[in-house]
Amino acid sequence: MNEEKFIRLKKNFKLRNIEVQYFETLENVKSFILNIIPIKCTIGIGHSVTLQKLDITNALLERGNIVYDKELAKNREECKDLKKKALITDWYITGSNAISIDGQIVNVDHSGNRVAAITFGPDKVIIVVGKNKVVDTVDEAIRRVKNVACPLNAKRAGFNPPCVTLNKCVDCVSKERVCNSLSIIEGQSDSNRIKLFIVNEECGF
Template sequence: MNFDELKIDRRLLDALSGRGFTTIHVSTGAEARDAVLELLPGGSLVAHGSSATLQQIGLVEELQSSQNLRYGNADWIAESDAARRTEIRKRISINADVYLGSVQAVTRDGQVVGADLTGSRQAFYTFGPAKVVWVVGANKLVKDLEAAIARVYQVALPQEDARVRSIGWGGSAVNKLVVYSGEPVPGRTTIVLVDENLGY
């Protein structure tokens, strides 16, 4: 499938808003990082899933060094026992005041598609944390749901698979695929849309 380059415009913002998503539109990754940081109340518990996008814009580094936030990922990363690490990660993520991440595609009519090997991000996007914030680059904008799902398999998966193999893991797969057709809780999910290519 040919993924035509589409731009973030008023039509898209209105479509997302009509489905209950809060939108912020910025030009650069640096602006996206700053916009997300402004959304995080002082003292709040913040967690995130694995995200090339968050790494690219420097947000993870900012969270790691923050003196004003409780960076939940630090707790489970510090645990050496795998079983305990998983339990700590689940507890912190589901109870986070704000859970951060990205998704694999956003359609012109405002549907969002996310995918995971284990569901460790989609679980908390769908339920638990009081607030969810996604940072989404313009490269993830597609015309419709068919193109969004194709993008997961043809664009995002090969890059993620290469990444995990490069660090000695056994590869990736699309085991959990979620279509976010709307956000029923007002103000829960914010999408920061960026006029740059970010992530997979």
């Protein structure tokens, strides 16, 4: 993403009360997150390939934070419990399926826990995205979510809706579909709540 596009993106999100920062590497992001989040805080994690690569959960646990990450669950019931606890944490860290230069954050969820937490619940939200997730408009963001992110995430999670074979969305009603909740964040009433961290790397789907 060139400098002109980033300046426009940052301006558009600022108008919507969402803070944007740019980082060269995931390691830079990780260090920054560990600096701004106090040790005496609870943290929820929204599952993301980007966050797996960032390995932020282990870093937070090792220094003493209480972290609710469904990936730490031993069974389905514990997974559900961790998702619920993550909704009322001090901080929530997640990725995103797409963001637009116009100023929208677009995500799709299987169970809905991630989009719910981004919308309301945790006091502060950090969204980490690679440069590959940035598109010009909200329409392009939705297309990206449905035709790129959903098929790849479905395959990764072991589901087999039609989009996995076709590599595109056909608006199915398959029991295997992972795109049950589509969320478009267009702004925030609290100007300090959502922080969007864009990384100059290809990250996740």
